[in-house]
Amino acid sequence: MAQPDILVRNVTAVTVDPERRVIERAWLAVTGDRISGIGTEHDAEPSDAREVVDGTGMVAMPGLIDAHSHAGHGLVRNAGAGLDTWFQACEEIYARGSTVAFWRAEARMTQLERLRGGITTGMTLLGGGADIYRTDDPAFGDAHSGATAESGLRTFMAVGPGRPPFPRSYRQSSGTGQAQDVTVTFERQLEVSESLIDSWNDLLGRGTGVCLVMPVYYANDVAEPAARKRVIEMGEAVMELRRRKGVLFTQDGHRDGSIALARDLGVLGEFALLGHSVDLTEEDFAALKETGASIIHNPSAIMSVYGRCPVPELIEAGITVCLGSDAAAPDRGYDMFRHMAQCMHYHRRHFRDPAYLPPGKTIEMATIDAARALGLESELGSLEIGKKADIILIDMRKPHLYPPVMPVTRLAHFANAADVDTVIVNGKILMRGRKTDHLDADDILADAAEQAALAFERTGLTHLLEEPQDFWRNARQPL
Template sequence: MTWAPPLFLKLGVCNLIDLLLVNGVVITMDKDRRVLQDGAVAIDKGRILEVGDTQLLKDKYPAQKVVDCAHHCILPGFVDAHGHGGHSLFKTIATDNINDWMPIMTNTYKHYVTDDFWYYEGKLSALERLKAGITTGVSVLGSMPRSDDPIFALNHAKAYNEVGVREIVATGPCNPPWPHPFSRWVDGQKVTKEVTYEQVLAGAEAVIEALNHANNDKTRAYITPFVIVTSVNPSYPTPADQLFGLTDFDRYQARKIREIAKKYDTRIHSDAFGGMIHLAIQDKEYALLGPDVHLQHCRGISFDEAKILAETGTNVSASPGFGQINARTPITELLEMGATVAITTDGTSPMTPFDMFQAMRRMQLLQQAALRDYYYLPPGKLLEMVTIDAARCVGWDDELGSLEAGKKADVITVNMHQAHLNPENMHVHRVVYQAVGGDVNHVIVDGELIMDERRVLTVDEKQILKDANEEANRTIERAGLEIYMQPSKYFWGHARAYLDERRFDPTKL
């Protein structure tokens, strides 16, 4: 074959772009949902220059580094629109006490974690997300948000930035009563003080002022009250006959959250369950609903509440879990009404990994089972819900969620040259139905290659694991969590688990 000089040699071009991915199957998630069989992605100065045919882009763009993506799918990095900071050091603790898990963990976060805890946990959390292909992750600090001091969020964001993963720090007030006791650890001693609602709002404001669009816009900060209505059950749908209207504090909180969001031009994130949307919409001026809001869970909402979410343009995110069986998020109905819905991990405690591949499949199964219909949530829709739809949910789809010229270069590859992902055809089906987080081979964030063939380039992975284990053990001992780590006598050889003992005493909190 006669050799033909590349176009850049013919033109005498010598400027090198930063990075060129070649020879891969590019799943663009652009408006046409193009899938390029021998595709390439050109990247320079943190942005995508062009997506197209491999040979065309090789001729057009000489690069400082070329990554051969043969036998790989190239995708936009996943966006995990809801997870928790802190949880990565408490995986599976209190799973045998699942009905007491929330007060156990909330008490731990409020009184037994150090300032450094948030840094070590942030490193582990960011590392797990990175290695599973999540390039942007929302982190609600604690089980309920904690914002009595900005240091927790600042340390967490510092850790994420060092790893190289985008983080949306979500912090704000937990639920009443107020004032509320919180503890700091100073020189190994617990110092507890009563904190007012105004003080936690001030702490959240300080976080947003410091972190929103920080680190070259790899860090954002959203104002995040625990729930959008505080006067009803915060973790489960409230029956219609128990909805007695908004309280004065409900209205006060909505107004304060709206004022903070407007002041800092940021977004609002919160949890919601059935009954809350019916109540929230009654506050026409300050309702925590609308295009600048994304609500997690929305389990057990009524049809009229789903209509309110769709009509107000409120974004919804939901995670697959046992709670979906008792009170489902009406995902398919919301989608049919035109709402934006993202699938999230809600990771990683008590028992959920930061693995968007697993999250997609679990959510599909739960929705299909609930509706008794195999055909709901086809694989293409599932992939949209962790990429472009998830980016839209968090208000970042102008720059993230798809591989298109001009967008930020957040890109992952999936190694298809493995037994469980062969044969290499029907690539979207294969990625959605058979891949797992450990199949992600390369990760690029903001144009920087930060994982190369599963080797993390930004941090010392072994040191992160060592520090995280040591901090977890210190916190477990400090908080007295060992009792919640012991298997019950029904753990082995029984079809159903019982505890047969009282491990949790709420009077001692």
């Protein structure tokens, strides 16, 4: 073995490799951006590593993958007294109240939260909530991807057209307070999306992947022949760009027959990751098997309150299911350990059977299964020689993680984001002892607070930042 750059030693390695090995007293060698060696206590450690990380009492596992989240939400997540007002805030701020500085500040804060929680790869829609994607100008996506590159993490930024009718109105505000309203066509949003792909699509290298998104359509949206024709034409244009650029495609909010409709509209394939996907029909299952599309389960999301994603049934049908945070939003953040636990309890309660979704399978959904859905199973999602060195260390020397047995169970049921001690991405140590020296956390948080306040002021929505009194004493918040 060539001289390693990093040697991680004295760890319990939860590899998620094809044999699903859990190796006690293991060591891992990193050379460049790759894992170059994995050994047991019976194998001689490299003696000449340039840097040694002592992982005594820690578990090493692949970096977590969050397959569904929203840029922008981090600065809006605390707003509103209810879901309707929160969606209104998203729509107003994303389309009319946000600046380039807003999107940069939100991305910096999100990446800091992800890093501290062990998320090394994510997929993030550039907006959303109400299908408002900030693709009227490349500057907004540039700001987001630039912050991703600075963080050292990997993020697929999903960009594309919003929901008809077109053209849509966007307000472009400068940092000096000047603003102008512009009308944005479907074609313009595709042009901006292509520009962002050309500028930033390098997930394995720079960490800044780009994929395409378009709204989910339901049967009533295409009931009229003219409406169906227009949606098909838009789908064809998005798919033509996807094929030409060789990128992934994602959608947010499938339910009750919409997956089968998406197949009929021509926008599904192995390149597609479909978010939420609740209350699926037999035809939806058939469409998934036919096309090879993957499902993103967001167990902590509001949509998982309104309906149920049939995860065990999908897995047993041979369909790839991965895990997403749907963060940030009114009631959830980027703690993927929390979402793992929520996932297990969610489906066990449904079946009234605690045997569903055992801990190992749930960890797979946030690692190797997510890598498979992203088409990166050969590069990410497990600790294997030759794969990218995306490794996190979990400090298990804590009362809520003791006694020191059954590490897989402890990770899935009891760990949380604050237990992540060390994060290595692309062979670089980004966090050690929970210190992120390359990021100025105080500056990131101050900037986030300032940009959020300015966005709410611009849109006249500061009243949504006041918590209502009916949060108290009531079993259900009055409407």
